[in-house]
Amino acid sequence: MKQLNTFFLAAIFLFFNSCNNDDDNQVVVDNINTNVNFQHKSTISVGGVGASEITAFDTDTNKLFVVNVELNELSVFDISDLDSPQQNPSINLNAYGTPNSVAISESLLAVAVEAPVKQNPGKVLLYNTENNELQQEFTVGSLPDMVTFSKDGNLIITANEGEPNDDYTVDPYGTVSIIDLSDNSVVTLDFTAFSGQLATLESDGLRVFGPNATLAQDLEPEYVAVSDDSRTAWVTLQENNGIARINLVTKTIDAIYPLGFKDYNQSNNSIDASDRDLVKELKNWPVYGIYQPDAIVSVSINGVDYVISANEGDTRDYGGFSEEVRVDDLMLDETVFPLAMDYQNEMNLGRLKTTITMGDDNNDGYHEAIYSFGARSFSIWSANGDLVYDSGNSISQETLMLTPDRFNDDDGRSDDKGAEPESVEILNIGNQRYILFVGLERNDQVLVYDITNPTAPQFLSILSHTGDEAPEGLLVVPSKDSPNGKDLLIVSNEDSGTVTIYENNN
Numbered sequence: 001m002k003q004l005n006t007f008f009l010a011a012i013f014l015f016f017n018s019c020n021n022d023d024d025n026q027v028v029v030d031n032i033n034t035n036v037n038f039q040h041k042s043t044i045s046v047g048g049v050g051a052s053e054i055t056a057f058d059t060d061t062n063k064l065f066v067v068n069v070e071l072n073e074l075s076v077f078d079i080s081d082l083d084s085p086q087q088n089p090s091i092n093l094n095a096y097g098t099p100n101s102v103a104i105s106e107s108l109l110a111v112a113v114e115a116p117v118k119q120n121p122g123k124v125l126l127y128n129t130e131n132n133e134l135q136q137e138f139t140v141g142s143l144p145d146m147v148t149f150s151k152d153g154n155l156i157i158t159a160n161e162g163e164p165n166d167d168y169t170v171d172p173y174g175t176v177s178i179i180d181l182s183d184n185s186v187v188t189l190d191f192t193a194f195s196g197q198l199a200t201l202e203s204d205g206l207r208v209f210g211p212n213a214t215l216a217q218d219l220e221p222e223y224v225a226v227s228d229d230s231r232t233a234w235v236t237l238q239e240n241n242g243i244a245r246i247n248l249v250t251k252t253i254d255a256i257y258p259l260g261f262k263d264y265n266q267s268n269n270s271i272d273a274s275d276r277d278l279v280k281e282l283k284n285w286p287v288y289g290i291y292q293p294d295a296i297v298s299v300s301i302n303g304v305d306y307v308i309s310a311n312e313g314d315t316r317d318y319g320g321f322s323e324e325v326r327v328d329d330l331m332l333d334e335t336v337f338p339l340a341m342d343y344q345n346e347m348n349l350g351r352l353k354t355t356i357t358m359g360d361d362n363n364d365g366y367h368e369a370i371y372s373f374g375a376r377s378f379s380i381w382s383a384n385g386d387l388v389y390d391s392g393n394s395i396s397q398e399t400l401m402l403t404p405d406r407f408n409d410d411d412g413r414s415d416d417k418g419a420e421p422e423s424v425e426i427l428n429i430g431n432q433r434y435i436l437f438v439g440l441e442r443n444d445q446v447l448v449y450d451i452t453n454p455t456a457p458q459f460l461s462i463l464s465h466t467g468d469e470a471p472e473g474l475l476v477v478p479s480k481d482s483p484n485g486k487d488l489l490i491v492s493n494e495d496s497g498t499v500t501i502y503e504n505n506n
Contacts, residue, residue, distance in 0.1 A: 032430035035506035038448065038489055040465050044085050044499040046075050051497030054473040055490055056104040058129040059481040063088065065109060065129075066492065066499060067099045067473075074102060074111060076132070080483050082501060091132050096123055103156075104129060105149035108181075110156050112144035118163060119143075119170050124156060124179060141175030141188050146223045150230035154181055155248060159221035159235050160188070168211055168320030174219040176235055176244070178251050187251045191244075192216045194256055206242045206258035207290070209357040211321050219244075219256075225298040227305055232383070234307045236293045238314050243293070243307065243385055257385025262289035262375045268392035271376060272407075272414040277347040280407050280414075282396055285349060286337070289313075289375040295423040295474075299451075301434055305383040306454050310421040310438060313374020315355070323355045326415075330354065333366040351415035376418035378438050380454050389455055395419055398459050399443055406464070409442040419443040425474035426451075427487055427504075435460075437489055439471035446471060446491060463489070463502055470495035479504075 046052040050069035057064050062080040074091040093099050093113060101112040109127040122144040126136040141160025148157055155178055162174035173190040180187075194201070195215050202208060208218045222238040226248070233246040237256070245254045264271050269289075270282040293309030300306075315324050328350035332343065343349045352372055359367040377391040399419060400407040408414045423439035436449040436457065446463040472494035479487045487504035 032432055033506045034429045034433040035504075036429075036433070036435055036448065036450070036460060037505050038461070038463055038487075038502040039505050040463075041082050041488075041501045041503040042085060043465060043467070043501070044077055045497065046499060047071060047497040049495055049497060051075070052472070052492045052499050053494050054101050055475050055492045055499060056102045056109065057475060057477050057481075057490065058104050058107065058109070059477075060107050061129055062483050063129060064490070064499070065091075065102050065104070067102050067111075069098060070497065072098060074099060077499075079501070082484055082488075082503070089132070091127065093125075096125060100143075100145050101147045103148045105153040108135070108149075108153075110147050110149065112140075112147035112158050114143045114145075119165055119172050122158075122160065124158060124177070126156075136184065138177075138179050138184075138186050140177035140179075140186065142172040144177070145221070148224050148226060150226050150233075150248060151228055152230040154230065155179060156181065157224050157226065157233055157246070157248070159224050161220045161222060162217070163220060164210065164318065164320075166319040168318050171210060171213050171217045173216045174221050174237070176221055176224075176233075176246060176253070178246075178248065189246070189251070189253050190216050191219050191253065191256070193253070197256070201242075201256055201258055204258035205260035206237075206256065207240045207357070209323065210316065223293075223295045225296045225307060227298055227383075228300045232305070234296060234298060236296050236309065238292050238294055238312070239316060241290050241292050243296070243309070243381065245383075245385070255385070257381075259291040259293070259385070260387075261371065262291065262377070262390065264289060264372075270393050271396065271418065272411070273349050273352045274347055275408075275411055275413070275415040276351055280400055280404060280411050282393055282400070286343075287349065287352065287354075287370045287372055289372055290355075291375045291379065292373060293379070294421075297424050297426050299426045299428070299434060301452070301454055304454075306388065307381045307383065308424050308426070308436060308451070309379050309381065310424045311375035311377050311379055312420050312422050312441070313372075313417040315353075315373055323357045324353055325356050326350065327352045327354055327370060330356075330359075330370070331366045332370075333368045336368050353416050372417075374417040374420065376421070378421055378424060378436070378449075380451065380457075389457065391449075391457065394459060395421060395438070395440065395447060398447065398462065399440070399445065402462055403443075403445070403464075406443045406445060413442045417442075419445075422472060423474045425476045425489070427476045427478065427489070429487070437474050437476070439474050439491065441470050441472070444469050444471065444493070446474065446489070463491075465500045468493040468496050468498050468500050
């Protein structure tokens with residue numbers, strides 16, 4: 001009966017959603033067709049695992065540059081004909097290190113490369129997209145994990161993660177580097193100036209927990225988003241559960257915004273916490289989620305800046321230190337978690353992966369609170385780090401109802417971080433409609449939302465293609481820059497080594 005009800009509800013949903021889409025087909029504002037109907041166009045097989053992580057597109061040459069960790073190169077494809085992409089000579093990076101990210105502006109291609117010993121300073125390599133020739137080398141902080149240009153093309157910004165070694169005996173500063181192309185100067189910013197604010201930041205939800213680490217060592221910048229006016233950047237501090245705001249004019253760090261925690265006991269935040277109960281079902285639990293965003297993107301809607309995050313979650317699990325533990329291995333305070341509720345049963349919360357670094361505020365060895373990694377959602381934040389909207393359990397609800405076989409990777413990740421929203425990207429259609437794409441690493445899917453009203457996003461559809469596994473990077477090519485004059489979504493799939501292109505058939 002439960003299967004019949006699920007099928008019936010899904011059928012009703014699809015019927016009304018198709019009706020809504022029919023209405024959308026009629027929306028034309030200022031001669032702009034704002035319909036959203038992305039369909040699979042083509043798929044490029046780049047290689048094996050790690051062959052396709054992040055992509056960048058050059059509008060002048062129609063070249064697609066793909067970070068290929070498997071071969072330690074940038075794989076290059078001409079996508080002038082989207083039905084038949086052609087492989088071009090690659091850019092070999094063996095002499096420099098391992099590529100992590102790539103970005104393009106005005107025929108300049110920037111590659112973030114970590115050093116062979118990743119605790120050492122990394123590099124940004126600058127190439128000409130026309131002939132793929134190296135133009136400049138810049139030294140940046142340790143482990144540059146993401147690189148982007150300012151919107152005006154004058155600056156290159158990197159998030160330098162500064163991860164420790166496996167023994168946790170060497171822990172470099174996490175930093176942000178700003179390369180000014182007007183004079184080829186490099187400014188690398190660290191977080192030492194915030195050391196005096198540590199207690200306040202932690203009380204507001206920032207995590208600083210590496211063994212013997214200072215604030216500046218512990219913070220690990222992950223991803224960068226830049227404002228439309230190129231004056232501000234926001235940088236995720238994933239493991240630390242925060243976002244830093246960077247003033248690109250003065251080249252200083254303005255603020256650190258702790259993100260707090262998500263209450264899974266609220267009705268719209270229900271989760272599936274077990275991979276052993278043989279049931280795909282969302283329930284409320286006395287557990288908190290740590291937002292821990294990975295990718296972010298900024299957008300200005302009606303003159304207001306927003307920052308949108310994919311709340312993937314991440315843990316520190318090294319030979320010298322690990323924070324991971326399942327609930328069934330925690331010592332729980334029985335006054336908060338009564339034995340009668342059997343929380344530590346693997347059918348309930350026992351399998352849920354949590355952290356040992358939080359939840360025992362009185363240090364008596366018993367946890368009064370349970371904190372799990374990630375928030376299984378996307379969030380919309382103000383420019384000053386205030387939560388405007390969180391998608392709650394929308395990702396779980398939509399995937400469970402429409403693609404139950406893919407829900408939490410067929411339930412296998414329910415005990416961990418769920419679908420793991422990894423990446424986000426925005427399509428602005430004529431300043432009339434704003435479409436958000438959310439890549440789900442574990443579900444091998446991309447969810448599509450309308451966020452034109454940032455306080456009330458609307459789910460639209462799910463994109464997937466057979467054979468694609470673990471979408472790592474999303475890239476939007478608007479119609480004005482596209483080889484075929486249509487909006488494109490380009491998805492880099494890390495585990496399958498594929499790049500899939502969707503086009504908007506509006």
